[in-house]
Amino acid sequence: MTSFIVLIGPPGAGKGTQAEAISSKLHLPHISSGDLFRENLKDQTELGKLAGGYINKGELVPDDVTIAMIRERISKPDCQSGALLDGFPRTPAQAEALASMLSSINGQVTSATYIAVPESVLVDRLAGRWTCRKSGHVFHENFCPPQVPGKCDLDGSELYQREDDKSETVKRRIHIYLEQTQPLIEYYHQRGVLVEVDGTKSIEQVTLDLLAAVQKDGNA
Numbered sequence: 390m391t392s393f394i395v396l397i398g399p400p401g402a403g404k405g406t407q408a409e410a411i412s413s414k415l416h417l418p419h420i421s422s423g424d425l426f427r428e429n430l431k432d433q434t435e436l437g438k439l440a441g442g443y444i445n446k447g448e449l450v451p452d453d454v455t456i457a458m459i460r461e462r463i464s465k466p467d468c469q470s471g472a473l474l475d476g477f478p479r480t481p482a483q484a485e486a487l488a489s490m491l492s493s494i495n496g497q498v499t500s501a502t503y504i505a506v507p508e509s510v511l512v513d514r515l516a517g518r519w520t521c522r523k524s525g526h527v528f529h530e531n532f533c534p535p536q537v538p539g540k541c542d543l544d545g546s547e548l549y550q551r552e553d554d555k556s557e558t559v560k561r562r563i564h565i566y567l568e569q570t571q572p573l574i575e576y577y578h579q580r581g582v583l584v585e586v587d588g589t590k591s592i593e594q595v596t597l598d599l600l601a602a603v604q605k606d607g608n609a
Contacts, residue, residue, distance in 0.1 A: 391496035392471045393463075394603050395478065395487075397574065398504035399566045401511040402588045403595065407504065408475040410596045415603070418467045419511065425458045426450075436461070456486045463490070469580035479569070481576040500603045501577035504512075504595065506588035511563050516556040519548040 396411070398404035405421075412419035429437030430444075440450045448486050459477055462468070478484040484498075506514075508518050517530035523543035528535045528548060536542050552558055577583040584602040588595055 391469070391491075393491055393496055394471070394473045394498040395484075395498050395501040395577070396473060396475050396504070396548040396599075397501060397570065398507065398588065399511055399563055399570070401563070402504040402506045403592060404475065404504055406592060407595060407599055410592075411599055411603070412598075414563060414600055415473070417470065418472045420459070420462055420468075420472050420474050422455065422459070422476075424425065424472075425462060426455075452480075452483055452486065456483065456490070459487070460490055463494070472600075478573060481572050484573060484576050498577070498582055500577045500584055501574075501582050502584045502586060502599055502602055503574055504588040504599075505585050506543060507568070508560075508563055510589055512556060512559050515563075516554060516559040518554040519550050520554075521546045521548055 392416070394411070394415075396404055396408050398407070408419050408421070411417075426437075426440060431437070432439055436454060439456075440454050443450045443454070457476065459474075463472060474487075478487050488498065493498060513531060519528045519530070519535070520526070521528075521544060523541065523546035524542050526541050526543050527533075528541070535548060539548050540546070541548055553562075574583060586595060586598045590598070
């Protein structure tokens with residue numbers, strides 16, 4: 390039975406960083422649904438064209454298109470020993486489709502790891518970013534403040550705050566994510582494969598905790 394890992398985490402939890410670290414340590418391909426979409430759109434594959442038709446109309450891409458992209462990706466030779474899935478599934482319906490897909494190739498999700506971070510910490514991490522108008526250099530009120538408030542250290546241009554970096558926007562994004570993801574967390578909890586890791590620890594410690602969790606579940 391080939392083991393697949395699902396990595397779950399809200400914006401600001403460091404999921405992308407951890408996905409790269411875990412896939413490297415376990416020698417598993419990191420399959421990001423976002424990257425798959427971008428690649429298919431850029432390469433104008435049949436699935437990319439299909440997805441692009443919905444995106445251009447401002448509509449959500451249907452599950453069957455996303456699932457087809459995932460199916461095509463995990464059928465490649467580098468996934469014969471499993472893979473780390475990042476950004477998919479997002480719903481119990483997608484999780485069921487994934488389970489069926491993996492069953493057909495004698496695979497299964499053996500670990501769904503959830504990087505848990507309190508909402509207040511996520512807001513602190515994501516909100517408060519300021520960008521310089523000239524070159525796009527990024528500063529943060531708490532973690533990387535400019536030497537002179539409102540001015541870029543590198544080129545002296547004005548710093549402004551993008552709409553999606555403002556506190557209220559960030560709070561709304563996080564709230565929507567947590568609300569939409571809770572059913573998926575419950576889905577994997579009921580199947581006994583959910584592992585929750587404290588995402589407030591250092592990056593290195595979170596990596597160690599994730600590795601310990603997935604290796605405990607048979608992904609060594």
